[in-house]
Amino acid sequence: MGKKSDFGELETVEHDLLKHDCSIGQILKERGVSRRDFLKFCSAMTAAMALPASFAPRVAQALDEVRRPTLVWLEMQSCTGDTEALLRSANPTVAEIVLDILSVDYHETIMAAAGHQAEGALDKTIADFNGKYICVIEGSISMKDGGIYGTTGGKTHLERARQVCGGALATIAVGTCASYGGIAAAVPNPTGAVGVRDAVPGATVINLPGCPVNADNLTATIVHYLVFGKIPALDSHGRPLFAYGKRIHDNCERRPHFDAGQYVEHWGDDGHRKGFCLYKMGCKGPATFHNCPTQRYNEKTSWPIAAGHPCAGCSEPQFWDTMSPMYKRLPNVPGFGIEHTADKIGLGLVAGAGAAFAVHGVLNALRKDKEPAEENKEG
Amino acid sequence: MSDNCKFKCYIWELPVRWCHWINMICIVTLSVTGFLIGTPFSFGSSTSSFTMGWIRFIHFSAAYLFTVSVISRLIWSFIGNKYSGWREFFPLMTDAGRKKTIRMLRYYMLLDKDVPETVGHNPLATAAYVCLFGIYSLMILTGFALYAQHAPQGPMHKALGFMYVLFSDQGMRLTHHISMWFIFGFVINHIYSAWLMDIKEHGSEISSMFSGYKFTVRKEK
Numbered sequence: 256m257g258k259k260s261d262f263g264e265l266e267t268v269e270h271d272l273l274k275h276d277c278s279i280g281q282i283l284k285e286r287g288v289s290r291r292d293f294l295k296f297c298s299a300m301t302a303a304m305a306l307p308a309s310f311a312p313r314v315a316q317a318l319d320e321v322r323r324p325t326l327v328w329l330e331m332q333s334c335t336g337d338t339e340a341l342l343r344s345a346n347p348t349v350a351e352i353v354l355d356i357l358s359v360d361y362h363e364t365i366m367a368a369a370g371h372q373a374e375g376a377l378d379k380t381i382a383d384f385n386g387k388y389i390c391v392i393e394g395s396i397s398m399k400d401g402g403i404y405g406t407t408g409g410k411t412h413l414e415r416a417r418q419v420c421g422g423a424l425a426t427i428a429v430g431t432c433a434s435y436g437g438i439a440a441a442v443p444n445p446t447g448a449v450g451v452r453d454a455v456p457g458a459t460v461i462n463l464p465g466c467p468v469n470a471d472n473l474t475a476t477i478v479h480y481l482v483f484g485k486i487p488a489l490d491s492h493g494r495p496l497f498a499y500g501k502r503i504h505d506n507c508e509r510r511p512h513f514d515a516g517q518y519v520e521h522w523g524d525d526g527h528r529k530g531f532c533l534y535k536m537g538c539k540g541p542a543t544f545h546n547c548p549t550q551r552y553n554e555k556t557s558w559p560i561a562a563g564h565p566c567a568g569c570s571e572p573q574f575w576d577t578m579s580p581m582y583k584r585l586p587n588v589p590g591f592g593i594e595h596t597a598d599k600i601g602l603g604l605v606a607g608a609g610a611a612f613a614v615h616g617v618l619n620a621l622r623k624d625k626e627p628a629e630e631n632k633e634g
Numbered sequence: 635m636s637d638n639c640k641f642k643c644y645i646w647e648l649p650v651r652w653c654h655w656i657n658m659i660c661i662v663t664l665s666v667t668g669f670l671i672g673t674p675f676s677f678g679s680s681t682s683s684f685t686m687g688w689i690r691f692i693h694f695s696a697a698y699l700f701t702v703s704v705i706s707r708l709i710w711s712f713i714g715n716k717y718s719g720w721r722e723f724f725p726l727m728t729d730a731g732r733k734k735t736i737r738m739l740r741y742y743m744l745l746d747k748d749v750p751e752t753v754g755h756n757p758l759a760t761a762a763y764v765c766l767f768g769i770y771s772l773m774i775l776t777g778f779a780l781y782a783q784h785a786p787q788g789p790m791h792k793a794l795g796f797m798y799v800l801f802s803d804q805g806m807r808l809t810h811h812i813s814m815w816f817i818f819g820f821v822i823n824h825i826y827s828a829w830l831m832d833i834k835e836h837g838s839e840i841s842s843m844f845s846g847y848k849f850t851v852r853k854e855k
Contacts, residue, residue: 490786491795500786516678516685526676535674542803544786568804577802584672585811586804597808598673601815608819612826618744624834625747 280319303475305497317482325388327380328362331412332405332439332448333394337430338364340467374408381422390423395432395439396454399447413454420458425486426451427461429473431569434462441575461486462493466569471550472498503540503566506548537582539568645754646846650718653707660700665814667693701774717754723764725757749834753850766820769813776810
């Protein structure tokens with residue numbers, strides 16, 4: 256597939272756009288994707304959805320028969336990191352995901368169309384497939400001052416989100432920014448950035464936080480919908496349980512070192528070289544729900560802890576504020592200087608109490624007490 | 635009390651004393667293990683060690699014991715004698731209690747020389763205990779909310795769902811940690827005051843927590 260000329264690919268895209276009714280199985284066959292590769296993909300997706308391997312044939316059967324969903328991808332206040340993660344993901348390859356599995360009718364970063372033509376395509380898609388298309392949103396939505404801090408095609412992001420999410424079957428918020436506002440929403444949040452759920456409260460939103468989103472989780476979420484006809488079970492933050500149902504700490508490959516009591520004490524020390532637990536270096540794995548340890552990134556090559564860096568907690572709400580400082584176990588105490596840890600303040604408190612009572616004790620020892628008056632006696 | 639003490643009076647019933655000492659042992663255990671969990675050093679000699687595992691096991695076991703003890707004490711405040719009853723803990727609600735609190739405050743602030751007599755709880759102490767039980771609740775809730783995350787969507791995780799709305803995860807850790815220091819502050823106050831009143835009242839304040847008896851001038855009504 257990768258060997259096709261650019262012209263050939265464009266032709267295929269047009270061809271596919273006309274054939275919205277084709278099932279995925281038909282399209283794959285037409286495209287010459289081998290049955291073996293297709294089944295491998297189905298097995299990988301079954302694993303990503305945390306389903307037993309016996310579900311793989313069911314996934315294959317469903318994908319064989321199901322109609323391709325139409326998908327529009329909107330960029331809001333973002334760094335395009337999630338698109339990057341998707342384009343760089345090896346399995347499914349970009350060709351597979353864009354051309355074979357999904358029908359991406361609008362994607363600001365990778366579409367060929369521009370200007371009025373592109374906006375027209377979006378309007379046509381949301382009109383033609385009203386209530387049937389899936390909307391993917393990347394980036395946070397600015398709410399302050401009427402949302403003027405982020406506009407595309409002359410419309411604020413807020414207007415676009417309301418318009419597109421309103422008619423969507425479901426909205427998938429990819430990345431931490433779209434899920435909870437992310438870095439743009441960090442204190443002092445100058446643009447009033449929020450996640451899609453807060454910006455469009457009525458919409459059905461699935462959050463796939465992470466910085467960036469794991470493309471396998473995005474594909475698995477869509478495949479879940481195609482196979483079961485409903486969105487996956489979500490946790491209280493709107494995240495699919497199959498991907499965010501367990502803490503990083505509880506599935507971590509370095510967990511035995513944590514339980515044993517073997518820690519990295521300094522960067523580059525012996526423990527760091529041996530791959531010991533990064534708990535003391537401020538790892539937020541114990542506070543973060545994500546399937547990084549099992550799913551990993553970039554064709555399951557690696558992920559932060561495997562590479563020797565503590566987890567930053569990027570898939571948790573407001574991680575930029577609540578998970579900082581990145582390399583410390585505990586947050587700083589609000590209202591005190593940056594170097595005041597909970598222990599320093601606690602020690603000061605205890606020392607102060609000790610000193611006060613010592614002085615009180617000395618003063619009491621020096622004075623003469625009286626017997627209480629008869630009317631004040633209790634016993 | 636001193637010179638005229640003629641009667642011994644049963645003040646602290648067995649459940650009150652048991653709860654008190656279980657709480658003490660739990661707080662010491664939880665503080666030591668909690669410190670090691672918060673700031674461990676590399677105590678594991680090999681990957682096959684389970685040192686942190688055992689420390690956490692002791693912490694969680696002590697946490698369960700502590701929770702049972704605190705809840706038992708709260709229940710006892712409704713069925714025990716008048717000295718252990720819940721009314722004792724709100725001295726400012728009654729006229730007599732308010733007067734006693736003022737006398738106690740004046741004595742503590744070195745304004746009065748009359749040693750205030752108390753057979754049961756000192757009203758300032760009970761006011762402090764109300765705060766302490768607030769901290770205990772916070773400790774138990776934040777502790778178990780963090781603990782419950784090992785089994786997401788389990789019964790404990792769901793029952794404590796409101797905690798994850800009120801606190802961020804790291805916020806819970808910070809609260810759990812700093813509350814320990816507040817308890818240390820209380821402990822210093824508590825031991826000092828017990829020692830002071832033992833010396834000043836001559837009513838065997840400290841040994842009463844072991845025996846349950848105090849010595850009084852008048853017979854118990």
